[in-house]
Amino acid sequence: MLAETIAAIRPADPVALAEARAHQDRLTKPRGSLGVLEEVAVRLAGAAGVSPPPLPQPAALAIFAADHGVHARGVSPWPQEVTVQMVANFLAGGAVANAFAAQTGASVTVVDVGVAADLPDATGLVGKKVAYGTADMTEGPAMSADEVLHALEAGIVVARDLIAGGARCLITGDMGIANTTASAALVAVFTGKDPAGVTGRGTGVDDETYERKVEVVREALRVNALPGTGLPGTGLPGAGLPGTGAPGEALRALAAVGGLEHAAIAGFILAGAAARVPVILDGVIAGAAALAAAALAPDSIDHCVAGHRSVEPGHAAALDHLGLRPLVDLELRLGEGTGGLLAHPMVCAAVRVMHEVATFDSAGVTEKPV
Ligand SMILES: Cc1cc2ncn([C@H]3O[C@H](COP(=O)(O)O)[C@@H](O)[C@H]3O)c2cc1C
């Protein structure tokens, strides 16, 4: 399923890109006056392979929830049970993501891809549990080869189901106490940056915990023989995992220091790209997952929009590496999909302009100031 999804991904269509740019310049506004929104609309045209691109609605948020063995190293001030408790909160409609989703009319799908506990009442939960959390990445790989593949496939299936149900825009979401530690490790591996520069305070750790968190990331890279000099191109063997060269290395890195939700989000991105349905990325967890998706299928990023930039330093590093410009920068540090949801109306507005704004010709507006 993974190989077939990757094989279906096409890069941005150059004809649609050129048509969209030309169309922007014919609309009744000074050239370039919509700034970044013009780039977003052009990007979506390239991704869809048609100009104007389809309106990216209805949108569907998928919140992938999982737990992390590295939590045992004291990298988050919150107990692990908060993951399953928040899953219940999402299902009850009580989280920030639910409020933001209601605001933009997005559906919310909650996926258990690896929560350490089972919910007493799982009504409405999409059950795709691959494992009861990952292993501690400072003691060896967080996931086995099978687990990482199954989690990727879970994300692919969720994306396909949402698209089959009518979604025309996918938004990534996450829930997993300690997942900013795994995110930092992934960002360090894929960008080649030092852990100190890409590790953040997550939910808000004190100085002492922060120092430990950076050391834990360093230790995880060392124990898993990930030199942190950037991927692809580290020459790491993809031992035991399908694919040779860069994809095999990417899978090994994802299994070594990622989370089940990172793998699922990577699969979700790949499946959106394969179906030419745009994916709005949320924060640092999505950024780390997108680095893995990019290593598996570089063209998948043509189908992504960076919803926002969180305060996590690893997020900015991931976006830089991917060449993505975030739409919203509001010092958010929550995850769940909140930043992606806030960006969704902007992406819709950018595309709506392409469909509804008159051209200089059609409106009889003089094209150039005399
Ligand atoms: C109540 C609560 C709600 C959340 N919603 C998202 N996160 C976010 O914080 C967690 C990552 O931060 P760290 O790595 O510091 O543990 C993830 O679960 C992420 O989704 C939450 C965290 C908490 C505590």
Ligand SMILES: O=C(O)c1cccnc1
């Ligand atoms: O960048 C994020 O999305 C983020 C930051 C802190 C905690 N959880 C998520």
